[in-house]
Amino acid sequence: xxxxxxxxxxxxxxxxxxxxxxRDFLADNLDPYSPEVRSRSWxxxxxxxxxxLGEAGFIGMRFPKKYGGHERNAMERxxxxxxxxxxxxxxxxxxxxxxxxxPLLLNYGTEKQREMCLxxxxxxxxxxxxxxxxxxxxxxxASIRTKAVKVDGGYVVNGTKxxxxxxxxxxxMIALFRTDSEVEEKHKGMSQFLVDMNTPGVTARPxxxxxxxxxxxxxxxxxxxxxxDMLVGEEGKGWQQVLSELAFERSGPERYMSSHILLHxxxxxxSQNPTERSAVAIGRLIAHLATLRQMSxxxxxxxxxxxxxxxxxSVVKDLGAxxxxxxxxxxxxLVGADPQLMGGSDFEKVLAYVTQATISFSLRGGxxxxxxxxxxxxxGLR
Ligand SMILES: Cc1cc2nc3c(=O)[nH]c(=O)nc-3n(C[C@H](O)[C@H](O)[C@H](O)COP(=O)(O)OP(=O)(O)OC[C@H]3O[C@@H](n4cnc5c(N)ncnc54)[C@H](O)[C@@H]3O)c2cc1C
Numbered sequence: 001x002x003x004x005x006x007x008x009x010x011x012x013x014x015x016x017x018x019x020x021x022x023r024d025f026l027a028d029n030l031d032p033y034s035p036e037v038r039s040r041s042w043x044x045x046x047x048x049x050x051x052x053l054g055e056a057g058f059i060g061m062r063f064p065k066k067y068g069g070h071e072r073n074a075m076e077r078x079x080x081x082x083x084x085x086x087x088x089x090x091x092x093x094x095x096x097x098x099x100x101x102x103p104l105l106l107n108y109g110t111e112k113q114r115e116m117c118l119x120x121x122x123x124x125x126x127x128x129x130x131x132x133x134x135x136x137x138x139x140x141x142a143s144i145r146t147k148a149v150k151v152d153g154g155y156v157v158n159g160t161k162x163x164x165x166x167x168x169x170x171x172x173m174i175a176l177f178r179t180d181s182e183v184e185e186k187h188k189g190m191s192q193f194l195v196d197m198n199t200p201g202v203t204a205r206p207x208x209x210x211x212x213x214x215x216x217x218x219x220x221x222x223x224x225x226x227x228x229d230m231l232v233g234e235e236g237k238g239w240q241q242v243l244s245e246l247a248f249e250r251s252g253p254e255r256y257m258s259s260h261i262l263l264h265x266x267x268x269x270x271s272q273n274p275t276e277r278s279a280v281a282i283g284r285l286i287a288h289l290a291t292l293r294q295m296s297x298x299x300x301x302x303x304x305x306x307x308x309x310x311x312x313x314s315v316v317k318d319l320g321a322x323x324x325x326x327x328x329x330x331x332x333x334l335v336g337a338d339p340q341l342m343g344g345s346d347f348e349k350v351l352a353y354v355t356q357a358t359i360s361f362s363l364r365g366g367x368x369x370x371x372x373x374x375x376x377x378x379x380g381l382r
Contacts, residue, residue, distance in 0.1 A: 004379060006312060008294065009301035015075045022083040025056050030087055036349040038088025039261040042254050043215060043357065045092030045166065047125075053091070054124025058084075059098050063106065067114055068122035074304045078253065078297065085257035092166060092215075097121040099252065101128035101174045104245050105194070108233030113194050117172060131161040131175035131195070131219060132242065138163075139370045141176070142186045142239065146221060148177035148193065154228045155179070155193070157201075157221040165364075167204040167217040170197055174245075176238050190238035194230045201225070211356040243310070249365050251299040251313035256292040256320035258361065259327050262354040263289070265347045266331045281334050288323045292316065311378030314371045321362040328355040 029052055030038075037044060053059055061077045063069020084091055102121050105114050120126030137143040146159025157177055167173065173195040180189030195202065201224030206214035233241050263285060270278035296316050302309040331351055332339070339352030362368040376382045 004311060004315065004375075006295050006298040007301060009297040011075050011079060011297070012073075015073075015079045018072075018076050019079045019083060022058060022080045025053075025058065026083060026087045026089060029053075030089060033088070033090065035088070035261055035265055035346040036353060037090070039259075039265075039350040039353045040090070040092075040357075041085055041088055041258045041261065042091050042095050043213075043258075044088075044090040045169070046090040047093055049090050050094040050124035050127075052124070053084075053089075054094070054122060059094055059124045060102060060118065060122030063102060063118055063122055067106075067118035068120075069118070070122075074300050075297075078300050082253045082257070085253055086260050088261040093127045093169060094121065094124045096130055096165070096170075097126060097128035097172075100130065100245055100249060101172070104174060104192075104241070105232070107244065108192070108241055109194070110229065112229060113232065117194070120171075126172070127166065127170040129164050129167040129170040129173045129197075129217075131164055131167075131173040133161065133163045135160055135162050135218075139367055141242070142190070144176060144178055144190065146175075146177050147181065148179050148191065148226065150179070151225075154230075155226045157193075157195075157224045157226055159221050161219040161221075162217075163207075163364075164204070164217045164219050165215060167197065167219050168206050168214070173197060173219070174232065176242055179235055179238075187239045189236055190242075191235045192232040192238045192241050193226050194232050195224075195226060196230075199224050199226065210359075211353060246310070246366070250317040250371075251296055251309060253293070253296060255317045255365075256289065256296065256323055259324045259354045259358060262327055262331060262350050265350045266327075266334070269331075269335050269337075269347045278334055281330055285323075285327065285330065292320055292323060295319070311375060314366070314374045314378070317365060318362075318368060318371045318375065321358075321368065324361050325358045328358060 057070050058080050060069040061072040065071055098121060102118055105117060117126055132141055134144050134146060148155035148157045175193050175195045176190055177193060178189055179191040183189035201222045204217045204219045206217050208214055267282060299309045299312045299316055328351060337348050339355050340348035341352045
């Protein structure tokens with residue numbers, strides 16, 4: 001059996017200095033947001049906040065300066081992300097661009113694509129969405145059917161993407177399309193494109209989720225023309241590029257800190273009448289949190305060292321979802337309060353939102369069963 005090892009990783013001094021700076025920024029800029037709004041964590045967005053964060057130099061931190069970035073290291077970015085999540089900052093709008101699409105363009109994009117998009121991303125003004133899943137292709141992503149057919153000067157795209165987070169508010173999508181339907185092996189013949197969401201024939205239609213929010217979308221492509229210089233990377237290499245993109249997606253602090261505002265609210269609530277039972281429960285949650293943090297930091301260290309973090313990253317995402325899905329149950333049992341969508345105390349409203357939201361945590365970014373399959377394969381068990 002292959003082994004799984006999480007090398008301990010310490011945050012360098014410069015990252016801790018930055019922690020003070022981002023805390024000051026958040027103290028100045030987060031006042032108007034209630035605990036209930038903050039409980040949305042990286043699913044809550046506010047264009048004004050994204051812009052201020054960009055102005056302060058906390059977006060595009062790892063991008064080269066020539067694209068408006070700040071050439072910081074991975075650990076410095078990690079600390080900033082940690083603090084944003086701990087405070088429940090509304091970061092949804094720029095989140096994908098900063099975490100995933102920007103780095104993808106730096107890896108595979110052309111100079112023109114980078115110059116066109118990255119400065120706006122670093123300013124917190126240009127937002128991206130991810131067009132991977134389709135109505136019959138989620139876990140089995142390689143079965144996508146949306147086709148980009150080569151024509152003079154570009155491609156004509158027809159098909160549908162689904163569950164596309166924030167597509168209705170984004171400027172660009174990084175989309176995975178089938179450019180060759182004749183290939184026998186389904187992992188081949190796919191390509192990534194930079195799609196301007198204002199392209200004629202591209203329509204984002206929000207889907208209401210069970211919390212009543214319009215966060216994700218169905219995006220249809222009807223004879224949408226995508227110029228050939230919007231191909232990202234190599235035609236036919238989309239699958240390999242997507243796999244490298246998923247490594248950015250699975251192991252960051254957002255995989256165990258999406259419900260952090262509930263942990264704050266719970267500690268405040270039980271502190272009013274502390275008992276041994278609540279001390280034990282909170283102690284266990286904090287122990288899980290501290291362990292997940294060490295594991296996630298270790299994955300960040302692997303990424304920095306150019307190692308393949310896909311197995312370790314999948315473990316962090318899976319265990320992070322278990323921890324976050326347990327938290328509202330523990331909070332409910334401990335306090336005895338019922339979640340309240342309308343009215344109720346801050347704690348009850350936060351509990352209501354997180355109870356509904358955490359259900360999706362073992363779906364988004366790869367389902368629990370798929371991740372456990374990747375882990376089993378990585379350990380040589382299948
Ligand atoms: C909040 C949220 C945001 C999202 N945002 C985006 C986005 O921005 N862009 C995007 O492209 N997608 C997005 N998604 C889609 C997400 O990636 C898919 O929901 C996920 O990959 C699962 O695909 P599916 O919904 O088609 O379910 P299916 O793949 O149909 O799976 C249904 C069930 O069957 C199980 N299953 C499937 N295959 C296997 C197997 N081989 N072995 C064992 N069990 C299996 C799954 O684990 C799951 O429980 C988002 C989803 C959510 C919930």
